[in-house]
Amino acid sequence: xxxxxxxxxxxxxxxxxxxxxxxxxxxxxxxxxxxxxxxxxxxxxxxxxxxxxxxxxxxxxxxxxxxxxxxxxxxxxxxxxxxxxxxxxxxxxxxxxxxxxxxxxxxxxxxxxxxxxxxxxxxxxxxxxxxxxxxxxxxxxxxxxxxxxxxxxxxxxxxxxxxxxxxxxxxxxxxxxxxxxxxxxxxxxxxxxxxxxxxxxxxxxxxxxxxxxxxxxxxxxxxxxxxxxxxxxxxxxxxxxxxxxxxxxxxxxxxxxxxxxxxxxxxxxxxxxxxxxxxxxxxxxxxxxxxxxxxxxxxxxxxxxxxxxxxxxxxxxxxxxxxxxxxxxxxxxxxxxxxxxxxxxxxxxxxxxx
Amino acid sequence: xxxxxxxxxxxxxxxxxxxxxxxxxxxxxxxxxxxxxxxxxxxxxxxxxxxxxxxxxxxxxxxxxxxxxxxxxxxxxxxxxxxxxxxxxxxxxxxxxxxxxxxxxxxxxxxxxxxxxxxxxxxxxxxxxxxxxxxxxxxxxxxxxxxxxxxxxxxxxxxxxxxxxxxxxxxxxxxxxxxxxxxxxxxxxxxxxxxxxxxxxxxxxxxxxxxxxxxxxxxxxxxxxxxxxxxxxxx
Ligand SMILES: [Zn+2]
Numbered sequence: 001x002x003x004x005x006x007x008x009x010x011x012x013x014x015x016x017x018x019x020x021x022x023x024x025x026x027x028x029x030x031x032x033x034x035x036x037x038x039x040x041x042x043x044x045x046x047x048x049x050x051x052x053x054x055x056x057x058x059x060x061x062x063x064x065x066x067x068x069x070x071x072x073x074x075x076x077x078x079x080x081x082x083x084x085x086x087x088x089x090x091x092x093x094x095x096x097x098x099x100x101x102x103x104x105x106x107x108x109x110x111x112x113x114x115x116x117x118x119x120x121x122x123x124x125x126x127x128x129x130x131x132x133x134x135x136x137x138x139x140x141x142x143x144x145x146x147x148x149x150x151x152x153x154x155x156x157x158x159x160x161x162x163x164x165x166x167x168x169x170x171x172x173x174x175x176x177x178x179x180x181x182x183x184x185x186x187x188x189x190x191x192x193x194x195x196x197x198x199x200x201x202x203x204x205x206x207x208x209x210x211x212x213x214x215x216x217x218x219x220x221x222x223x224x225x226x227x228x229x230x231x232x233x234x235x236x237x238x239x240x241x242x243x244x245x246x247x248x249x250x251x252x253x254x255x256x257x258x259x260x261x262x263x264x265x266x267x268x269x270x271x272x273x274x275x276x277x278x279x280x281x282x283x284x285x286x287x288x289x290x291x292x293x294x295x296x297x298x299x300x301x302x303x304x305x306x307x308x309x310x311x312x313x314x315x316x317x318x319x320x321x322x323x324x325x326x327x328x329x330x331x332x333x334x335x336x337x338x339x340x341x342x343x344x345x346x347x348x349x350x351x352x353x354x
Numbered sequence: 355x356x357x358x359x360x361x362x363x364x365x366x367x368x369x370x371x372x373x374x375x376x377x378x379x380x381x382x383x384x385x386x387x388x389x390x391x392x393x394x395x396x397x398x399x400x401x402x403x404x405x406x407x408x409x410x411x412x413x414x415x416x417x418x419x420x421x422x423x424x425x426x427x428x429x430x431x432x433x434x435x436x437x438x439x440x441x442x443x444x445x446x447x448x449x450x451x452x453x454x455x456x457x458x459x460x461x462x463x464x465x466x467x468x469x470x471x472x473x474x475x476x477x478x479x480x481x482x483x484x485x486x487x488x489x490x491x492x493x494x495x496x497x498x499x500x501x502x503x504x505x506x507x508x509x510x511x512x513x514x515x516x517x518x519x520x521x522x523x524x525x526x527x528x529x530x531x532x533x534x535x536x537x538x539x540x541x542x543x544x545x546x547x548x549x550x551x552x553x554x555x556x557x558x559x560x561x562x563x564x565x566x567x568x569x570x571x572x573x574x575x576x577x578x579x580x581x582x583x584x585x586x587x588x589x
Contacts, residue, residue, distance in 0.1 A: 056586065063580030066428070067573070070436055074443050074570035088444055104432055107395050111436040114399040119413050119444035124399075340399040 013123055013332040015039075019092040022116065023325030024077065026109030027101025027129045028156060029060045031072040033080035034321035035091070039135075039329030040142045044083035045315070045322040048072045051196065058195050059185065060155075066104030073112050080321070088120050093337070095328035098126030099348030101156075106344035114340050123337035125328045130350050133285040134163050135326035140312035148310075149279045151270040153294075154286035154319075155181030155198070158230045158266075160273050166330045167352040172273050173228030176219075180262055181288045183232035187239050187258050191251045201255050202291050208252030210260035213242060217265050226276065228269050235261060259293050267297045274307055281308040289317035355561055358402065358416045358441065359553040362434030363426025363454035364474060364523050365392040366547045369401040370420075371409045372554035374562065379409035386526055386546040394433040402437075418447050418566055420557030422454035422548045424575040425482035425499060426474045431574040442569025449572045450557040450565070455499060457548035458522045459486045460556065462541060463493045468516035473524025476501055481524030482577060483507055501577045504531035511537060521545035 017038035025032040034045035050068040054060050081088065096113035099106055110126065117124035133152045138144050146166060152159040158175035178186070181198055188197025193204065215238050218231045239258055242249075274282050282302055288294065295311050302309030316323065359370035367383040381401045384392055406413055421438035424431045442449050458472030470486040470493055481504060485497040504524070508531055511518050520532055521541035532538050560566065 057582050061580055061582040063428075064582065066432060067576070067580075070432060070439075071573055073436060074439050077440070077443060078570070104429060107429060107432045108436045110395055111398070111433045112440040115437040115440035116444050118399050118403055119441055340403060341396050343393070343395040 013093065013337050015093070015329055015332045019329060020086070020090060021093045021095050021325035021328050022077070022080065022088070022091040023127070023321040023328060024073070024096040024109040024113045025132070025319055025321040025324045026069045026073070026105050027097045027099070028105060028319060029054060029065045030319040031069050031076050032319065032321035033077045034325050035080055035084040035086060036139070036322050036325030036329065039326045040138060042139055042322045043086070044080045045320055046076050046079045046083060047315070047320050048076050055195050058189060062102045062104060065102055066108060069105055069108035073108055077112065077116070088116065091120065091122060093123050093125060093328060093332065094120070095125045095127050095324055097129045097132060097324050098338070098342060099129065099345035101129055101346060103344060103346040106346060110342070110344045114342070118340060124340060124342065125332060126338040126342045127324045127327045127331070128348055128350055130157065130159060130161070131169070132323040132327040134161060134169070135330065136285050136312050136316040136320070136323040137283040137310045139322055139326050140316050141310050144281070144310055147279055148281035148283050149270065149273045149277060150283040150285055151266060152286040153180045153266060153288035155179055155185060157286060160228050160269060161350070162273070162277050162279065167334060169350055169353045171350065171353055172277070173230065173269060175230040175232060177231050177233040178236065180230070180232055180266065183236055183262065184288065186236050190239060190243065191255060198288060198291065201259065202293065204252050205255040205259040205293065208250060208254070208256030210256040212249065212253035213257035215239070215257055215261040217261060220265055220268060228273055230265065230269065232262070263291070263294045263297050266294060267301050270298065271301055271305055271307070274305070281310065283310045285312065285317055287318045290314040355558060356411065356415050356417050357420050357554055357557055357561070358413070359420040359550060359557060360398070360402070360434045360438050361422030361454055361457060361548040361550065361553055362394045362398060362430035363422050363424045364430065364547050365427060367394055367397045367401055368548065368550050368553070369398070369405045370550040370554050371405050371411055372558070374558040377551055377554055378411065379405040380550045381405050382547070382550070386523060386543045392427070392430060394430045398433055398437055413441070413445060416445055416447055418450055418557065418561050419569070420450040420452060420553050421572070422457055422553060423451045423572065424454050425476070425501065425577045426454050428576070435572060435574050439569045439572055448566035449569050450560050451567055451572050452553060452556055453499060453575060454548040455482060455484045455522070456495070456556065457552045458545065459484070459493045460552040461545060461549045462519055462521055463488050465519045467519040467539065469511070469514070469518035471507070471511070471518050471520045473507070473520060473522035475524045475527045476578070479503060481507065481528065483524065499575060499577060504528040508532060508535055511535065523547060
């Protein structure tokens with residue numbers, strides 16, 4: 001029942017399938033809390049989006065995000081407990097995202113979690129945000145076990161990670177400049193689509209002709225068949241130049257062609273990674289994984305290549321606290337909890353990576 | 355009544371436990387002599403735990419959480435105010451929100467001066483401050499909570515021409531701006547941070563008068579908008 005790690009000097013947490021984790025996520029602009037049982041079952045999950053507070057700035061403003069987290073945190077935690085029909089004393093572990101993310105935003109979640117842990121004499125555990133995204137798929141499909149390869153794409157990250165086992169990861173590729181979601185936001189702004197760019201552009205692209213323009217696929221040079229990194233800043237420039245040259249082309253076509261290019265690159269690299277690493281399962285995560293074109297394309301390509309494919313529900317792809325609770329539970333099987341001296345680490349490296 | 359007090363408006367982490375009769379325990383970490391980045395997030399929860407152990411108090415016995423809400427260092431306030439709010443939620447107790455400048459001024463209520471001027475370093479060569487008068491049993495604030503340059507405060511004090519005692523870490527930082535000022539006395543490092551005895555004393559009085567707040571509603575006193583809002587005012 002209790003797979004215990006091998007470090008004799010530090011006390012382990014006896015997590016069991018009955019252990020409930022109350023988790024908090026405040027790394028960017030969503031204030032979220034959730035209760036997860038046994039690392040796999042979401043009992044409740046509450047996300048308060050701050051979208052309206054950032055809208056007029058066309059992007060997330062760190063100071064505004066930090067202040068909003070502080071205003072929302074108590075209500076979000078209380079709602080998560082109420083939705084779960086639980087009291088704090090029914091919780092076994094308190095967890096929070098400790099990094100990477102916006103420094104001031106992370107501080108709110110970490111401080112709240114530690115205070116709750118201290119007040120209830122429960123252990124506190126700090127979770128890596130990307131590791132949390134990896135665990136979202138296991139909440140979507142409780143039968144999923146490593147190894148698999150995950151593509152995490154959002155406004156802040158574009159990462160290809162091989163999860164060899166719980167707590168053992170290899171970063172196979174990452175963006176060398178903009179994150180995919182960042183490219184979406186910038187191109188959406190360029191086309192005058194408003195904020196947040198991703199969903200609006202996604203919708204518009206559905207009405208355009210993706211073959212009207214063919215943007216060069218960045219980092220898909222046939223001379224580098226093993227390259228798993230990404231680059232999206234050049235594509236943004238290509239869109240600018242195209243608009244200048246062909247101002248009369250319908251923006252729906254530009255959006256469709258841009259989206260087609262991004263989806264093509266992301267999907268190709270995800271399948272390339274699975275092939276290279278001989279992994280039979282591919283997984284999507286991160287806010288851009290809510291994009292309908294990307295979801296459809298990944299599912300289709302996986303079927304063609306006879307790969308198992310897990311595309312979590314949109315609510316598990318975007319930032320949420322349930323994935324944080326799942327990651328905490330799994331890590332506590334072989335690691336002692338972080339403890340009350342843990343801080344926020346804005347540039348935290350993914351643990352267990354080689 | 356049993357109060358947990360927290361103030362993190364300066365680089366110092368302050369934790370106190372006490373009641374209407376005074377302190378049971380007080381811990382200060384990262385005071386005016388400390389160097390390096392402040393460590394509010396790392397130090398606050400362990401400090402609360404230690405204070406409880408040494409005072410032989412269980413958090414479950416706390417009846418209200420008193421918190422210094424600034425103005426002050428944003429990162430410190432996020433840690434301190436969030437911790438107080440979450441404590442309030444977990445323990446099912448209300449908060450007492452007190453301006454951190456009040457806590458710098460209060461210990462000087464017996465000072466022989468017309469004005470007491472607490473200051474807190476606001477970075478970017480500015481300070482938070484307010485003007486107080488000593489009155490029987492305490493101090494009375496006679497200005498808004500303000501943010502300004504040391505020069506602006508010095509000019510204001512010159513115009514008033516009253517004897518003033520200046521205190522707080524803003525004065526430590528900008529000593530040179532005030533040292534030659536005729537009507538200013540500068541308090542020493544002992545008056546550089548929000549006072550924990552004052553926090554418990556003032557909070558106990560408010561609890562006795564029923565002046566508490568719901569934890570979810572408490573926010574820091576920032577006095578300064580984000581850069582983005584300053585660049586793009588509206589709404
Ligand atoms: Zn994320």
